[in-house]
Amino acid sequence: MTAPHRHTDGETDQRLEAPTPSRAPGADPRGDDGGGLTGAVVVVALVSAISGLLYGYDTGIISGALLQITDEFGIGSGWEQVIAASILAGAVIGALVCSRLSERRGRRMTLLVVATIFVIGSLAASLAPDPLTLSLARVVLGFAVGGATQTAPVYVAELAPTRYRGRLVLFFQIAIGVGILIATIVGATERVDWRVAIGAAVVPSALMLGLMLRLPDSPRWLVKAGRDEDAREALERVRPAGTDVSPELSEIDELVEAERTARTSGWRGLREPWVRPALVVGCGLAIFTQLSGIEMIVYYSPTILTDNGFSDSAALRVSVALGATYLITQLIGLAIIDRVGRRRLTLITLPGAALALIVLGTFFVTGNDGDAQVPYIIATLIAFMAFTAGGIQLMGWLTGSEIYPLATREAGAAAQSASLWGTNLLITLTLLTIIDTIGTGQTFWLYAAFNIAGFVFLYRRMPELTGRSLEQIENKLSKGQFRPADFADHR
Structure with a gap:
């Protein structure tokens, strides 16, 4: 349904007011909340986890592989940056294209395309005869990575029973860390040829494709497409036998109709003045996540590390320690985020990350980067990873599903993903050049400054969303009350 929204200039507009049902979306009126987990829902979560693992593995494997690739192709830092960054260029394209493809062709078809591209990209990259072909193959892989991050969590959220939705969606986030850890372990062995390491991603990609062939499409998308009977069949496939899916289907109908009749919707809706504060916070957070x-x-x-005197073996072992730290601190962060709060956890950890980078920079600028200081350098790197992975890194994907009004949520999440991948691309394309120009220590200081700037931005602009329903967040946004002080009364 729609409700009048008054802009600050006195104009009256119509916007989507998200329904506030007396029970959670998808809940059965008898209180069983859509039923328990079924085998089909577990497979859906497994598909999401595989896509997250591929994201972590395909982006992380290049870290150790670059040492071999540089030797084989005889390339310098310029090509290294292009090879590393090419997957990110593809991810920007994939996030934007798959957002629209998911709306037009459905979540299932989009994920089938993504899985197929994962297979093709992995094979092409592993067989690349030169750095240009490898870079182009990684652009293809990046399209799949961007498409997976945009589509898989949505697909799980729209098929999972309400009581399990949050936990199942988090499989994707955790799987990213698992993928990064596996990639660093493979690289640290130094016995796995880089072509085999990159090509190994074909196996989970093919598994994801095979599993997707057995799954239904999202009931929500089917209802939007006017295929109500198909939506009912899809729900019945993923709910326990004998469950009455009519109440859940009815609520999906209500939400879809509200979205359909809203004037403030889609990409155009993001330009509305009352929506803009959410877009600024979401995209700003995504950018500082990468900075x-x-x-x-x-x-x-x-x-x-190897450019600064570390042996290849030592540098690769440090990568494994960093990958393990990433995964462990992500799990800790996910376990405590609802108790500590999104804003509070971010603001607590950002100063720690900045301080770690300042200390790292000081080691290199002052020349204290010899053998005697190696344990301290490694400890500081691990501390930085812990503060960052357990803090702001959790927010980049999480907020995209929370801060935007219902009718602009998919467009907002896509814009936020594109901001994240675009910033990542810029960093990866320029980092080694910056290090060559100003030095390793000074580059660490530069990124410490970015963390400080991120702290200031988020302290001033990011409200505490923890404990707020999506409807409460949207209501605050519609009233122009989206500053931290406007949410302070809740906690």
Whole structure:
């Protein structure tokens, strides 16, 4: 349904007011909340986890592989940056294209396309005869990565029972960390040829494709497409036998109708003055997630360390420690985020990340980067990874599903993803050049400054969303009350 919204200039507009049902969406009136987990829902979560693992693995494997690729192709830092960044260029395209493809052709068809491209891209990259072909193949892989991050969590959320939705969607986030850790372990062995390491992603890609062939499309998308009977059949396939899916289907109908009749919707809706504060916070958060420096460490830590006197073996072992830290602190962060709060956790951890980068920079600028200081350098790198992975890194994907009004949520999430991938691309294309120009230590200081700027931005603009329903967040936004102080009364 629609409700009048008054802009600050006195204009009256119509906007979507998200329904506030007396029970959670998808809940059965008898209180069983859509039923328990079924085998089909577990397979849906597994598909999402595989796509997250492929994201982590395909972006992380290049870290150790670059040492071999540089030797085989005889390339310098310019090509290294292009090879590392090419997957990110594809991810920007994939996030935007798959957002629209998901709306027009459905979540299932989009994920089938993504899985197929994962297979093709992995094979092409592993067989690349030169750096140009490898870069182009990684652009293809990046399209799949961007498409997966845009579509898989939505697909799970729209098929999972309400009571399990949050936990199943988090499989995607956790799987990213698992993928990064596996990639660093493979690289650290130094016995796995880079072509085999990159080509190994074909196996989970093919598994994802095979599993997707057995799954239904999203009931929500089917209702939007006017295929109500197909939506009923899809729900019945993923709910326990004998469950009455009519109440859940009815609520989907209500939400879809409200979205359909809203004037403030889609990409155009993001330009509305009352929606803009959410877009600024969401895209700003995505940008500072990358400017934190984590991609500098994930992609280039072996290269940075070997260029500064570390052996290949030592540098690769450090990468494994960083990958393990990433995964462990992500799990800790996910476990405590609802108790600590999104805003509070981010603001607590950002200063720690900045301080770690300042200390790292000081080691290199003052020349204290010899053998005696190696344990301290490694400890500081791990501390940086812990503060970043357990803090701001959790927010980049999470907020995209929370801060935007219902009718602009998919467009907002796509814009936020594109901001994240675009910033990542810029960093990866320029990092080694910056290091060559101003020095390793000074580059660490530069990224420490980005963390400080991120703290200031988020302190001033990011409200505490923890404990707020999506309807409450949208209501605050519609009233022009989207500053931190406007949410302070809740906690």
